[in-house]
Amino acid sequence: xxDRQVTIADVAAAAGVSVATVSKVINDRxxxxxxxxxxxxxxxxxxxxxxxxxAQSLRSRRSNVIAIVVSDIEPFNAELLKGAARAxxxxxxxxxxxxxxxxxxxxxxxxxxxxxxxxxxxDGAIIVTPSSxxxxxxxPVVAIDHNVRSPTMSTVDSDNLxxxxxxxxxxxxxxxxxxxxxxxxPDLESAxxxxxxxxxxxxxxxxxxxxxxxxxxxxxxxxxxEAARELLQRTPRPTAIFAxxxxxxxxxxxVARSLGLDVPDDLSVVGFDNVPESALCEPPLTTVEQxxxxxxxxxxxxxxxxxxxxxxxxxxxxxxxxxxxxxxxxAPAETT
Amino acid sequence: xxDRQVTIADVAAAAGVSVATVSKVINDRxxxxxxxxxxxxxxxxxxxxxxxxxAQSLRSRRSNVIAIVVSDIEPFNAELLKGAARAxxxxxxxxxxxxxxxxxxxxxxxxxxxxxxxxxxxDGAIIVTPSSxxxxxxxPVVAIDHNVRSPTMSTVDSDNLxxxxxxxxxxxxxxxxxxxxxxxxPDLESAxxxxxxxxxxxxxxxxxxxxxxxxxxxxxxxxxxEAARELLQRTPRPTAIFAxxxxxxxxxxxVARSLGLDVPDDLSVVGFDNVPESALCEPPLTTVEQxxxxxxxxxxxxxxxxxxxxxxxxxxxxxxxxxxxxxxxxAPAETT
DNA sequence: ATGAAAGCGCTAACAT
DNA sequence: ATGTTAGCGCTTTCAT
Numbered sequence: 001x002x003d004r005q006v007t008i009a010d011v012a013a014a015a016g017v018s019v020a021t022v023s024k025v026i027n028d029r030x031x032x033x034x035x036x037x038x039x040x041x042x043x044x045x046x047x048x049x050x051x052x053x054x055a056q057s058l059r060s061r062r063s064n065v066i067a068i069v070v071s072d073i074e075p076f077n078a079e080l081l082k083g084a085a086r087a088x089x090x091x092x093x094x095x096x097x098x099x100x101x102x103x104x105x106x107x108x109x110x111x112x113x114x115x116x117x118x119x120x121x122x123d124g125a126i127i128v129t130p131s132s133x134x135x136x137x138x139x140p141v142v143a144i145d146h147n148v149r150s151p152t153m154s155t156v157d158s159d160n161l162x163x164x165x166x167x168x169x170x171x172x173x174x175x176x177x178x179x180x181x182x183x184x185x186p187d188l189e190s191a192x193x194x195x196x197x198x199x200x201x202x203x204x205x206x207x208x209x210x211x212x213x214x215x216x217x218x219x220x221x222x223x224x225x226e227a228a229r230e231l232l233q234r235t236p237r238p239t240a241i242f243a244x245x246x247x248x249x250x251x252x253x254x255v256a257r258s259l260g261l262d263v264p265d266d267l268s269v270v271g272f273d274n275v276p277e278s279a280l281c282e283p284p285l286t287t288v289e290q291x292x293x294x295x296x297x298x299x300x301x302x303x304x305x306x307x308x309x310x311x312x313x314x315x316x317x318x319x320x321x322x323x324x325x326x327x328x329x330x331a332p333a334e335t336t
Numbered sequence: 337x338x339d340r341q342v343t344i345a346d347v348a349a350a351a352g353v354s355v356a357t358v359s360k361v362i363n364d365r366x367x368x369x370x371x372x373x374x375x376x377x378x379x380x381x382x383x384x385x386x387x388x389x390x391a392q393s394l395r396s397r398r399s400n401v402i403a404i405v406v407s408d409i410e411p412f413n414a415e416l417l418k419g420a421a422r423a424x425x426x427x428x429x430x431x432x433x434x435x436x437x438x439x440x441x442x443x444x445x446x447x448x449x450x451x452x453x454x455x456x457x458x459d460g461a462i463i464v465t466p467s468s469x470x471x472x473x474x475x476p477v478v479a480i481d482h483n484v485r486s487p488t489m490s491t492v493d494s495d496n497l498x499x500x501x502x503x504x505x506x507x508x509x510x511x512x513x514x515x516x517x518x519x520x521x522p523d524l525e526s527a528x529x530x531x532x533x534x535x536x537x538x539x540x541x542x543x544x545x546x547x548x549x550x551x552x553x554x555x556x557x558x559x560x561x562e563a564a565r566e567l568l569q570r571t572p573r574p575t576a577i578f579a580x581x582x583x584x585x586x587x588x589x590x591v592a593r594s595l596g597l598d599v600p601d602d603l604s605v606v607g608f609d610n611v612p613e614s615a616l617c618e619p620p621l622t623t624v625e626q627x628x629x630x631x632x633x634x635x636x637x638x639x640x641x642x643x644x645x646x647x648x649x650x651x652x653x654x655x656x657x658x659x660x661x662x663x664x665x666x667a668p669a670e671t672t
Numbered sequence: 673a674t675g676a677a678a679g680c681g682c683t684a685a686c687a688t
Numbered sequence: 689a690t691g692t693t694a695g696c697g698c699t700t701t702c703a704t
Contacts, residue, residue: 005455005474007681018691023683031689048445048472050452055681058390058696073421073431078414081433085409088437094453095409097433101424109384116386117430119341120697121457136384138341276612343697354675359699369673391697394680456681676703687692 006049015043026051057121065094066303067122068296069114070129072102075247075275076292077128080144083296084126091304096122108132115141124307126299131187140306142299147189154306154314156299160190163288163321164197165204167242167270170286170323172205175331176240176268179207180231182217182224182252184244191219194244194272213238217248224248228255232267239332240268246278246287253281253328268329284326291319342385351379362387393457401430402639403458404632405450406465408438411583411611412628413464416480419632420462427640432458444468451477460643462635467523476642478635483525490642490650492635494626496526499657500533501540503578503606503624506659508541511667512576512604515543516567518553518560518588520580527555530580530608549574553584560584564591568603575668576604582614582623589617589664604665620662627655 008026012019017040024032025040032040043049057063068084070077081097088095098118104110111130115137118125124140130147142154171179181198184191199209215231217224224243228251231238243249249271256267263269263283271278274289298317306312344362348355353376360368361376368376379385393399404420406413417433424431434454440446447466451473454461460476470486471477478490507515517534520527535545551567553560560579564587567574579585585607592603599605599619607614610625634653642648 005452020691033689048448050449052456052681053453054390054394054456058388058394059683072425073417075418078418081409081417082411082414085435085437089408089439092439093437094450095433095435095437097431097435099421099431099433101421101429101431103425103428112384113386114430116341117389118432120388120390276616280612280615356675367673388697395698
């Protein structure tokens with residue numbers, strides 16, 4: 001922990017040249033003599049100088065950094081990050097992940113703030129599960145799990161509708177009729193589509209939609225607890241629950257257990273996402289897999305394309321989902 | 337995607353005051369009239385202004401942001417991030433994760449560069465698995481999985497020595513005698529300690545250490561492939577392998593399979609870390625669990641302590657490990 | 673209470 | 689080929 005970082009001025013002084021010359025050397029600008037350049041490089045090496053990203057990007061347009069803006073770092077976003085990192089490798093870009101760690105989650109435009117904060121720092125940004133309609137920055141942006149269909153923005157999403165249909169149909173095919181739905185956040189498009197899928201599958205099976213079998217779980221364990229309890233304490237109790245994501249599905253299992261219910265004997269539970277945690281819980285969760293890592297890498301691909309060629313139009317990528325059957329679902333014990 | 341971000345100058349102009357006044361309002365400085373302040377806030381709201389982290393932190397010392405500097409975002413680091421994010425929640429700090437996505441992994445001082453790049457941006461940094469001895473920045477730093485014992489720096493580590501002893505002893509207790517070791521990166525203290533633990537446990541069991549049963553796997557799948565193959569093609573073949581981390585243990589299983597060997601019938605494999613992937617591979621991996629998320633949150637705790645009270649001395653935290661028995665280990669088929 | 677001006681570390685015209 | 693100079697958006701004395 002030194003008193004002060006080495007600055008370009010230190011290098012210039014030590015090398016006996018101007019800061020402008022050092023800057024030119026760093027950025028491989030033409031117009032520097034061979035030996036001047038070599039000398040400056042030597043000094044840089046010797047002093048262990050690294051330019052400040054902050055100062056550099058305040059001044060110039062390019063930073064060779066891309067940002068991923070997330071509300072929090074939880075299992076789903078962590079998978080995205082793994083995939084994004086893989087895609088960045090070999091491109092020469094650095095990655096900055098910016099997160100307020102969920103502290104502004106309920107603020108209507110948290111992603112706008114985060115984006116504005118890092119904006120000057122980066123050449124473009126990926127924004128995950130944004131809550132507001134439009135973003136307003138000067139660099140390219142691609143949205144993962146976007147809130148609304150917007151043909152003006154590049155987006156990467158899973159096929160939420162078909163995923164939810166598959167999940168619900170799986171329960172129907174097992175013989176379930178009273179199927180509860182633990183909904184996601186109503187302000188998110190993915191959540192709305194999953195509910196649509198649930199309804200659609202019910203209808204296809206000739207099961208009447210019952211609003212009393214739906215509660216908002218909000219995608220997060222703590223917001224789901226009460227909702228799951230209400231669902232499970234109804235009479236007659238649903239024999240199965242489709243939760244809009246894994247986090248709340250896992251919470252549902254915990255609530256069921258606390259109520260003395262066995263999963264899957266007394267209750268089947270299906271989730272959505274297939275985060276690693278879903279395979280590790282007890283019982284292992286049947287869920288709809290999203291290609292999370294691929295979503296991250298696709299987003300990086302789109303973004304770099306837009307950065308390198310700004311005339312690139314917005315593109316929407318939709319990735320298919322698939323059902324992963326594990327042990328949290330089975331045929332209902334008794335027929336209704 | 338607007339043409340330009342809203343700046344403090346825009347706000348000042350719209351409010352009919354100077355930028356200095358706007359700055360004071362933003363930072364709750366005294367010396368601004370009530371109604372001026374209210375008016376400025378209204379304009380800020382209306383324009384959707386958010387101050388630029390870049391400009392702000394170039395100018396002032398505090399940014400209310402902490403950095404986590406990682407070489408890459410892979411399963412181990414992803415777990416750390418989850419734990420760190422949880423610990424940051426409620427503190428008011430924002431998190432910036434900086435990574436070159438493994439592109440400078442072999443550069444001897446990659447962490448020094450990354451640290452220097454984000455230094456001005458943050459109030460302190462957590463640096464994960466650094467490769468060089470000492471860091472040189474003007475803000476507090478805590479190291480996770482540090483390279484060398486350094487009482488001058490705050491560090492968070494697992495008890496690598498005892499973890500490795502436990503892993504090796506587990507194999508010994510199952511009846512294995514020819515136990516191979518797929519070492520980590522020799523430049524990392526954690527890797528050296530795990531090898532020490534391996535040797536120690538062998539010695540305790542009265543098994544002679546055989547250098548031919550040790551190969552460097554380098555902590556990464558691609559660097560481990562050849563090493564694992566060499567180990568498995570020796571005659572006589574080891575009946576068990578302790579890999580220095582999960583990533584290379586999983587790779588070892590893949591190599592064994594490609595050689596027609598069954599795990600655990602023909603070969604037992606133990607890993608280290610207990611990343612989620614280790615439970616999901618086939619067969620599920622017996623491994624030594626590090627409290628990865630806790631490492632992240634402990635590091636945040638130490639760092640915030642140092643930021644809030646700079647007189648805080650360096651502290652070292654060592655977390656205990658524990659063996660997680662799954663299905664990749666069993667008694668050897670034939671006795672030697 | 674408010675504003676003018678200097679400067680954080682760097683880049684980019686523009687001189688020389 | 690090199691240096692001088694003017695900012696990037698912000699904070700912070702220091703005048704007024």
